[in-house]
Amino acid sequence: MTHPIPVAVVGVGKIARDQHLPAIAANRDFRLVAAVSRHGTVAGVPNFTDFDAFLAEGPQAAVALCTPPAVRLDMALKAIAAGRDLLIEKPPAATLGEIETIIAAARTAGVTLFATWHSRFAPAVAPAKAWLSGRVIDSVTITWKEDVRRWHPGQDWIWQPGGFGVFDPGINALSILTEILPGSMHVTTATLEVPSNCATPIGAVLAMTGPAGVPVQAAFDWRHEGLQTWDIAVEAGGHQLRLSLGGAQLTIDGTPVDVGPEAEYSGIYRRFADLIAARASDADIAPLRLCADAFLIGRQIAVAPFTG
Numbered sequence: 001m002t003h004p005i006p007v008a009v010v011g012v013g014k015i016a017r018d019q020h021l022p023a024i025a026a027n028r029d030f031r032l033v034a035a036v037s038r039h040g041t042v043a044g045v046p047n048f049t050d051f052d053a054f055l056a057e058g059p060q061a062a063v064a065l066c067t068p069p070a071v072r073l074d075m076a077l078k079a080i081a082a083g084r085d086l087l088i089e090k091p092p093a094a095t096l097g098e099i100e101t102i103i104a105a106a107r108t109a110g111v112t113l114f115a116t117w118h119s120r121f122a123p124a125v126a127p128a129k130a131w132l133s134g135r136v137i138d139s140v141t142i143t144w145k146e147d148v149r150r151w152h153p154g155q156d157w158i159w160q161p162g163g164f165g166v167f168d169p170g171i172n173a174l175s176i177l178t179e180i181l182p183g184s185m186h187v188t189t190a191t192l193e194v195p196s197n198c199a200t201p202i203g204a205v206l207a208m209t210g211p212a213g214v215p216v217q218a219a220f221d222w223r224h225e226g227l228q229t230w231d232i233a234v235e236a237g238g239h240q241l242r243l244s245l246g247g248a249q250l251t252i253d254g255t256p257v258d259v260g261p262e263a264e265y266s267g268i269y270r271r272f273a274d275l276i277a278a279r280a281s282d283a284d285i286a287p288l289r290l291c292a293d294a295f296l297i298g299r300q301i302a303v304a305p306f307t308g
């Protein structure tokens with residue numbers, strides 16, 4: 001295996017610039033050797049505007065796919081067919097069928113597939129999982145409320161079919177939920193508020209049933225201009241565990257627990273290197289399944305059109 005591992009970033013948008021490029025630069029196991037994007041470019045490496053041209057003429061490299069989920073299948077299958085190890089952003093694909101096709105192709109080709117869930121690498125998640133392990137859980141409440149205009153300016157794809165709407169951030173909560181409470185989980189009821197000019201919801205309320213019948217309530221809202229909130233509260237035998245700021249902070253019975261600094265994308269690239277070294281894959285579809293079930297079982301309500 002070549003070391004450091006050559007890697008190309010595909011889809012030079014917000015998350016590629018904010019997180020992937022710095023995480024790659026800070027990780028001695030990787031070396032950025034190319035970028036592929038129709039509009040965005042990265043200084044200091046060859047840039048390609050066409051993915052096929054990159055695969056045919058560019059350097060041999062692992063691929064980090066940072067494009068939106070609805071356009072991930074085609075590129076993922078081409079990368080796998082070209083024998084490239086592959087990291088994909090969350091949500092891993094637009095549908096369960098698509099991600100299962102990607103997983104099967106990676107297995108057949110013998111390449112590493114890492115379907116990332118960045119929120120699972122937030123520093124409070126592992127300590128929360130350890131604290132909850134073996135305890136009887138009474139209830140879980142998820143509150144994920146943010147201002148879409150602040151966090152997703154100009155991103156039209158989130159409102160298109162396959163764009164997930166408020167489930168784009170909401171699936172991060174579901175990825176933490178399914179990590180800290182492993183076991184079967186299903187959606188009981190869902191209400192999806194869909195702006196009349198959009199294909200995807202701007203708000204959602206879910207009731208889920210977790211392991212041993214634990215009731216889980218989730219409220220996702222993208223119209224929230226006040227305090228931005230990404231919280232998961234768990235009641236367990238008279239104690240309360242609270243994950244805040246998307247898993248960056250942890251309190252037990254109101255007392256803060258020191259969980260260390262932010263570590264999401266550094267953790268993702270450490271794990272990708274380990275998976276490549278082990279010739280292994282990691283692609284958990286549980287959060288996407290909950291999301292898909294919410295769309296299947298959910299009652300859709302038309303709400304005011306969205307203006308960006």
Ligand code: NAP
Binds near residue numbers: 012014039066090
């Ligand atoms: P973004 O800013 O819109 O960037 C995505 C890039 O993908 C675009 O800049 C575009 O670059 C490329 N692309 C290729 N085909 C496209 C198409 N049909 N429509 C739109 N863009 C296309 O989005 P992002 O926020 O980086 O999100 C990308 C993925 O990362 C999503 O799955 C998202 O859930 C995930 N993510 C985002 C964040 C965040 O804070 N934004 C955090 C964690 C994860 P070219 O036009 O140059 O090809």
